[in-house]
Amino acid sequence: MANRNASVVSASGKRKSVAQEPVTSVLPGGDIPYDPNHEFNADEEVLAALGYKSEFKREFSLFTTFCVSFAVLGLLPSFASTLFYGMGYAGTAGMTWGWIVAMVGIQCVAMSMAELCSSMPTSGGLYYASAVLAPPGWGPLAAWITGWSNWLGQVTAAPSVDYGVAAMILAAASIQNPDYIPTNYQTFLLTVFIMLIHGVMSSLPTRWLAQINSGGSTFNFIALVIVIILIPAGTNRESRGLPKFTSSSEVWGTIYQGTDFPAGVSVLMSFIGVIWTMSGYDSPFHLAEECSNANIASPRAIVLTSATGGIFGWFLQLVVAYTVVSIDDVLGSDLGQPFAAYLMQCMPQKITLAILALTIIAGFAMGQGCMIAASRVTFAYARDDCFPMSKYWKRVNKLTQTPVNAVWFNCAIGILLVFLIFGGALAVGALFSIGAIAAFVAFTTPIFIRVFFVGNRFRAGPWNLGKFSLPIGITASAFVALMVPILCLPSVTGSDLTPATMNWTCLVYGAPMLGAMIWWFVSAHKWFKGPKVNIEHMMLGRDEAVVEGREAKGTDSGSETAPMDGPSKAAELE
Numbered sequence: 001m002a003n004r005n006a007s008v009v010s011a012s013g014k015r016k017s018v019a020q021e022p023v024t025s026v027l028p029g030g031d032i033p034y035d036p037n038h039e040f041n042a043d044e045e046v047l048a049a050l051g052y053k054s055e056f057k058r059e060f061s062l063f064t065t066f067c068v069s070f071a072v073l074g075l076l077p078s079f080a081s082t083l084f085y086g087m088g089y090a091g092t093a094g095m096t097w098g099w100i101v102a103m104v105g106i107q108c109v110a111m112s113m114a115e116l117c118s119s120m121p122t123s124g125g126l127y128y129a130s131a132v133l134a135p136p137g138w139g140p141l142a143a144w145i146t147g148w149s150n151w152l153g154q155v156t157a158a159p160s161v162d163y164g165v166a167a168m169i170l171a172a173a174s175i176q177n178p179d180y181i182p183t184n185y186q187t188f189l190l191t192v193f194i195m196l197i198h199g200v201m202s203s204l205p206t207r208w209l210a211q212i213n214s215g216g217s218t219f220n221f222i223a224l225v226i227v228i229i230l231i232p233a234g235t236n237r238e239s240r241g242l243p244k245f246t247s248s249s250e251v252w253g254t255i256y257q258g259t260d261f262p263a264g265v266s267v268l269m270s271f272i273g274v275i276w277t278m279s280g281y282d283s284p285f286h287l288a289e290e291c292s293n294a295n296i297a298s299p300r301a302i303v304l305t306s307a308t309g310g311i312f313g314w315f316l317q318l319v320v321a322y323t324v325v326s327i328d329d330v331l332g333s334d335l336g337q338p339f340a341a342y343l344m345q346c347m348p349q350k351i352t353l354a355i356l357a358l359t360i361i362a363g364f365a366m367g368q369g370c371m372i373a374a375s376r377v378t379f380a381y382a383r384d385d386c387f388p389m390s391k392y393w394k395r396v397n398k399l400t401q402t403p404v405n406a407v408w409f410n411c412a413i414g415i416l417l418v419f420l421i422f423g424g425a426l427a428v429g430a431l432f433s434i435g436a437i438a439a440f441v442a443f444t445t446p447i448f449i450r451v452f453f454v455g456n457r458f459r460a461g462p463w464n465l466g467k468f469s470l471p472i473g474i475t476a477s478a479f480v481a482l483m484v485p486i487l488c489l490p491s492v493t494g495s496d497l498t499p500a501t502m503n504w505t506c507l508v509y510g511a512p513m514l515g516a517m518i519w520w521f522v523s524a525h526k527w528f529k530g531p532k533v534n535i536e537h538m539m540l541g542r543d544e545a546v547v548e549g550r551e552a553k554g555t556d557s558g559s560e561t562a563p564m565d566g567p568s569k570a571a572e573l574e
Contacts, residue, residue: 091256
């Protein structure tokens with residue numbers, strides 16, 4: 001029954017199937033992830049050994065998982081939505097060599113995450129990994145922090161993307177009719193309308209979702225290539241008395257003083273655009289329970305998404321950096337969308353509208369991908385009763401076999417967040433900063449635990465980094481530790497710092513996390529025990545075992561697992 005991908009190596013060095021691991025098959029409510037009339041495949045074995053029953057159809061492949069992840073990454077619309085930060089804080093220098101520096105840290109995070117995904121391919125993803133890897137007794141708290149930070153990043157993704165799409169649509173209307181200036185009210189209504197459409201689409205069956213996202217991701221990639229080619233080919237800078245391209249010495253060597261901080265800090269602050277743009281590659285982790293051959297295909301999709309996004313994103317940064325005319329005019333345009341203002345500087349109107357149309361369609365696909373990924377995270381956390389009324393959010397719709405309730409729970413919260421539009425550009429801009437910080441704190445917490453608390457005792461999956469695992473994990477942890485405070489800095493200091501110019505990220509992200517921590521110490525620590533793992537998965541490869549349903553001493557999981565009342569799955573299979 002077991003195959004190569006489902007096999008693991010025990011502490012004694014003997015290779016065996018996950019089905020032969022000393023595990024229990026009795027889950028909460030007497031649910032048993034074993035049917036004598038059904039032979040477990042490799043994916044079902046791995047998931048059962050992690051403590052869960054397969055509830056989704058595995059209709060995602062490496063390619064379709066990559067498609068969802070690349071759609072969530074949404075390079076073109078992400079770049080368009082965050083141009084204010086990438087260009088506005090450090091100018092073209094931050095967009096060129098700054099992108100390369102940021103990608104070194106980001107790629108380290110992605111590879112370390114992929115290694116965790118191969119070892120623990122479950123929808124809980126990072127939250128599950130933190131609980132398993134944390135020192136004994138600390139698993140629930142590690143899972144709580146990781147889970148809430150990751151959920152904040154996920155639940156803000158769709159509204160921030162859809163806000164960017166709405167702003168681009170209204171900017172295109174403004175280009176067509178220069179007398180029209182978009183209002184906050186119109187942007188809000190259009191954003192909500194787009195979110196409702198995405199909610200309906202994300203409630204469809206998995207097979208349809210895979211096909212829709214394959215098409216959306218394909219369009220995203222094609223649109224990105226077209227724009228990368230079209231901008232340098234179609235620029236009309238020469239007709240405006242300028243050279244076709246800005247000189248390399250100016251593009252690479254001039255740091256635009258968009259903040260009151262030293263040039264080096266300004267470049268680091270511009271990384272918010274890179275980090276937010278590149279924060280969607282965790283989607284394969286959350287879709288692992290719907291992916292076949294998940295412990296190989298899902299980590300490959302993570303690394304492929306990050307690497308592809310990094311390379312093509314840099315190409316897009318380059319063509320914009322070499323053709324922008326005036327950064328000040330881009331940032332101060334009445335269009336309300338810096339990317340549209342940039343295109344108007346250096347492109348004919350028809351080409352500008354064509355590029356905006358491609359970006360809008362790509363952004364629409366990206367927003368839908370974000371909502372799918374967020375719903376899987378909400379489902380996974382509700383399955384472990386993390387939310388109030390979790391029993392509703394963890395339900396899987398019998399018709400579509402997807403977590404429809406979780407989709408609409410996230411959609412409702414996203415619509416409430418969109419009210420930040422009425423607080424001004426900096427207030428709604430906090431959605432992007434939250435996405436960057438929340439996601440990378442969640443990404444790195446289990447990586448930090450794995451590197452500094454587990455070390456060589458970590459049981460890697462079939463996709464792993466080998467001897468480079470610890471150095472790459474240390475680099476990833478150091479990069480995020482540096483960037484979290486940097487991303488909370490305001491662009492101005494001293495007397496210029498007012499409520500209107502403050503960076504509200506620390507409040508909009510910090511307040512919910514502070515609330516979650518207060519909840520933990522007041523109440524949650526009494527009942528939240530981390531992922532409901534009812535098996536001894538031996539993730540760290542220790543020799544202790546569970547025999548005849550009795551829990552052995554020295555459990556490797558940081559979370560407090562429930563008593564193991566049933567016989568081992570290996571015994572049942574015998």
